[in-house]
Amino acid sequence: MSTSPARRRQLRSWSPTERREHLQAVAAGSKHGSATGPALLDLASNDYLSLCRHPCLIAAAEAQLRNSGVGAGGSRLVSGSRPVHAQLESELACWLGRDRVLLFPSGFQANLAAVSALANRHTTVVADRLIHHSLLVGVQASGARLRRFAHNDLESLERLLLRSRSDRPQAPLLVISESLFSMEGTSPPVHDLAALCERHGAHLLLDEAHALGVLGNGGRGLGFGEERVTMLSGTFGKAFGSGGAFLACDSERGEKLLQESGAFRYTTALAPPLAAGALAALELMRANPDWGHQLVLRGDNWRDRLAEAGWARPKGRGPILPLIVGDDQHCLKLQHQLELAGLLTAAIRPPTVPEGSARLRLVLHRCLPDETLESLLKALSDALAA
Known part of the structure; x- marks a missing residue:
């Protein structure tokens, strides 16, 4: 080495x-x-x-531990689903103003699923140069063509979108960014970013892992209320004080994830005590x-x-x-x-x-x-x- x-x-x-x-x-x-x-x-x-x-998270996790055990014991489509999973998904969807939320055991896994759901080998992905490694791995796994724009620079992004449309007029476009970059502490102007994507017919995947609980209206992230954001990813291992992750989107894409996403279907469900802890955290965020x-x-x-x-x-x-x-x-x-x-x-x-x-x-x-x-x-x- x-x-x-x-x-x-x-x-x-x-x-x-x-x-x-x-x-x-x-x-x-x-x-x-x-x-x-x-x-x-x-x-x-x-x-x-x-x-x-926090005592509320510990109490919720302990109660779920005694009720459901440590682990889920199977994937969500086999034997792993518990009422706490459905409740957390429903409450999160309501809080974020999205049709559908699906839970994942980790943020890395959720980001792999998100990119795979929105891109394939025909897609051109235009990503912020400083996006998280998990998103880059997702692009690689999807087979999409990758182009990277200067950090939070919408002029750089637009140049690449124009070039991508010129090079491959019919190719689907996906833009990937984060709402709070974990090593920079910086954020893009999400409203302008979403408007730019709409203007060029590109989907937008926004990783809200570090923003949720802190930034935006009531801590609901910078993508809250912005319908032009195609899909949000978030984690429970940061401001939520628990573990696991989720994707939030419209009903159609949520159903596609359920039916087609290997990262969702072929993995043991999020541990029920972690889901209970995340739900307790969400209740605290709503109250504060x-x-x-x-x-x-x-x-x-x-x-x-x-x-x-x-x-x-x-x-x-x-x-x-x-x-x-x-x-x-x-x-x-x-x-x-x-x-x-x-x-x-x-x-x-x-x-x-x-x-x-x-x-x-x-x-x-x-x-x-x-x-x-x-x-x-x-x-x-x-x-x-x-």
Whole structure:
């Protein structure tokens, strides 16, 4: 293996003691040491609304665990369907204003299914250059021709759509983007993007994995209310604090997924306790529609303060704040120094991000203590001074 030391990936696991003390520290608004080292304040995970340990989710998952067991035991079309699956699909469809929702065990799997449902070897796919790897794998599996436009650049997209129509006038067109890019923290103008797709007769697949629960009206994503978005994909492993994923679309495409999608038909159904947890999270989001907006405002403040401290202001709006460092080894060293200060961050390096753009991916969560930003700014200042 020729991977350089600065780019070798390592698995990190927290012991139950570390995890428990971390959660206690968050709840108490402080950090506590432990026999295994300091409790780290989480600035890395995608648990944006701090729901993964919420009592309502735990209670719902425990009740479903006792009622249905740990796993579903089969695919949805054999023996795996449970009432909680149908209820979650129905409630999500209503919340998102879509005709049909289908559940999947993972976001990766849902994206494979989405691309396969909308593209084949006759299709030209025009995708944002920074879309998630799962979407690229889906394009490859579909056999479609792939063209990639500059990140969130609608002029670049339109040039490629015009060229694609000129090269293959009868070929179906599919545009793929995300509503919140996980490593950039940026979002496209979804309304303008959808209008452009409509103008050129292209379907639009929008990955809402990181936006749901945070961005848009009541946290319902940036595609909410935009009927020109052909299909939405979303996950429960981020703001929902659970696991699994879904696709949302119209009735016709939902039925096609049910009848033809191998990624849906030939896999064990989403574990019922995870579905129950996601349903409980959805109920909390409905009851607290301002949670996401509050997080967005907090993100704006963090961006301003980081810029005042001399860092390039992280782009976009929302809970993902990439702090561009550049050099891989420097980024890893900065991550380590922040850990010594009790802050857990993630050093993101190529090939996940472009060459020369290694970064600390800072993530905000609803229940972070108020003093977290001051702790971060001090730790960054001390690290650079050292």
